[in-house]
Amino acid sequence: MTNMSIELDAVSKSFGPVEAIRNVSLNIAQGEMFGLIGHNGAGKSTLFKLMLGLLPASAGAVRVGGVATASAQFRQVRRRIGYLPESFVSYDNLSGLEVLQLFADLKQVARAECGRMLRRVGLADAATRRLHTYSKGMRQRLGFAQVLLGDPALIFLDEPTNGLDPEGIADFYTILREAQGRGATIVITSHILAEIQDRVDRLVILDAGRVAALGTLAELRARQVLPSHIDAQLLPGGGAKAGPALAHLAGVTTIVDGERVVIACAATLKAPVLAALAPMLVDVTIREPSLEDLFLGYGGTHGRAH
Numbered sequence: 001m002t003n004m005s006i007e008l009d010a011v012s013k014s015f016g017p018v019e020a021i022r023n024v025s026l027n028i029a030q031g032e033m034f035g036l037i038g039h040n041g042a043g044k045s046t047l048f049k050l051m052l053g054l055l056p057a058s059a060g061a062v063r064v065g066g067v068a069t070a071s072a073q074f075r076q077v078r079r080r081i082g083y084l085p086e087s088f089v090s091y092d093n094l095s096g097l098e099v100l101q102l103f104a105d106l107k108q109v110a111r112a113e114c115g116r117m118l119r120r121v122g123l124a125d126a127a128t129r130r131l132h133t134y135s136k137g138m139r140q141r142l143g144f145a146q147v148l149l150g151d152p153a154l155i156f157l158d159e160p161t162n163g164l165d166p167e168g169i170a171d172f173y174t175i176l177r178e179a180q181g182r183g184a185t186i187v188i189t190s191h192i193l194a195e196i197q198d199r200v201d202r203l204v205i206l207d208a209g210r211v212a213a214l215g216t217l218a219e220l221r222a223r224q225v226l227p228s229h230i231d232a233q234l235l236p237g238g239g240a241k242a243g244p245a246l247a248h249l250a251g252v253t254t255i256v257d258g259e260r261v262v263i264a265c266a267a268t269l270k271a272p273v274l275a276a277l278a279p280m281l282v283d284v285t286i287r288e289p290s291l292e293d294l295f296l297g298y299g300g301t302h303g304r305a306h
């Protein structure tokens, strides 16, 4: 597949006085599944539009597949890109198949592809129904079929799982993995941090237009050194014994509520904590720091522009 790496070199974008993107530099490798996280107004959609060449940068350079988005040759590159915007335009009086055929014509893809795509996203039975009868999730699936037409080498998805049920979300990621298996580069935004955290290879956290953090989830976790939480249910009388049993472990915080104890500790102390509690343990759940925790730790609580 064509090289579809993305390079952003000190990119800024202002809308009048609003600095939507501030000095962002990052590389997304060919074949990578890359996540873009940030609160409302953090700059995610603007960054997408810069990478799609739909907006010119105020400063810096964006290259996709080695071609500057500002150059005339970028038109050729754009043909290999699939894009699902946050709100997919729908034509209520057309059927799903007709909408897809319209996009196939625009993308110069054979109309025969449309039936296969509708089957792939689970809309085969609804192909000839008009869009006004589609649920939000079905519209989202149709948008996804539109993106996949022509097997794009680079796929941008802005909040793609909005309106999808859990089964739809699982299907969606299966299809994305298939595209990634063919070598496609995928960039995806989501507000549902728990959903994206185990699925992307790397991610960037944007805060008020700046890169607040960039790396794999493991790297972000390691840098933040956030605690793991052990939620333990103990035998009768165990609540009172938990503190003394853990006293030899430094840096462990324990909250006791009857026979239930919640322990916050460094990842390296999980095994010693469990060993100390083992004689009185009934049940245990371990919660690792989520992307939400990381996000808050990286300053994601501010920078909301609206």
Ligand SMILES: Nc1ncnc2c1ncn2[C@@H]1O[C@H](COP(=O)(O)OP(=O)(O)OP(=O)(O)O)[C@@H](O)[C@H]1O
Pocket: 015, 018, 019, 020, 038, 039, 040, 041, 042, 043, 044, 045, 046, 047, 086, 305, 306
């Ligand atoms: N065309 C525009 N004109 C003026 N300001 C804009 C324009 N587009 C975006 N902005 C501003 O730039 C900032 C970043 O907006 P952007 O839409 O990129 O954020 P986002 O992270 O995608 O937000 P959301 O999660 O709400 O979609 C916001 O302050 C927004 O109001």
